[in-house]
Amino acid sequence: xLKEDWKTLAEHRLSTAxxxxxxxxxxQAADMYRIxxxxxxxxxxxxxxxxxxxxxxxxxxxxxLLGYFNQQYISTDIFPRELSKRITQASVIRNESDYNDxxxxxxxxxxxxxxxxxxxxDTVSSYLESRFAEAGEG
Numbered sequence: 001x002l003k004e005d006w007k008t009l010a011e012h013r014l015s016t017a018x019x020x021x022x023x024x025x026x027x028q029a030a031d032m033y034r035i036x037x038x039x040x041x042x043x044x045x046x047x048x049x050x051x052x053x054x055x056x057x058x059x060x061x062x063x064x065l066l067g068y069f070n071q072q073y074i075s076t077d078i079f080p081r082e083l084s085k086r087i088t089q090a091s092v093i094r095n096e097s098d099y100n101d102x103x104x105x106x107x108x109x110x111x112x113x114x115x116x117x118x119x120x121x122d123t124v125s126s127y128l129e130s131r132f133a134e135a136g137e138g
Contacts, residue, residue: 006054007135010128013050017043017124021117033110034097040110041094043117044087047124054131066091083123086116 020043027036045062048069052058059065066087074084090113096103 003056006056007132010050010053013046013053014121014125014128017046017050017117017121020046021114021121024114024117028107028110028114031107033105033107036110037090037093037097037105037113040113040117041090044090044120047120048087050128051124054128062091079123079127083120086120089113090116 020039024036024039024043027033027039045065048065049058051069051073052065057068059068069087070084073079074081093105093109093113097105
């Protein structure tokens with residue numbers, strides 16, 4: 001049985017992930033690729049945090065979150081390995097574009113990141129729906 005507050009937190013984090021995804025789409029349409037990549041990554045970040053909410057877990061460091069998610073959810077085949085590759089790539093691009101003054105992002109790279117954000121969101125959303133249904137809270 002899921003704790004009600006954990007379910008509420010998971011739903012909130014998933015909502016935040018969708019908000020970031022929508023921002024990424026709008027920023028991409030405005031040719032603001034660097035910021036669109038940032039928002040696409042944060043959509044994936046909050047999607048992962050939504051899953052961890054069901055355990056009452058969270059991490060302050062992005063690398064710790066990704067490591068735990070990979071260990072508990074990717075390595076155990078709860079989620080496909082493709083998700084880890086997409087999230088890792090998004091993390092690298094986000095770090096480079098946020099902290100490297102001369103990192104240039106382009107339209108096709110941004111399109112790929114926005115698509116990845118949607119794939120991660122959809123996969124996590126389906127997983128959470130099934131978890132809620134299993135717990136009789138769907």
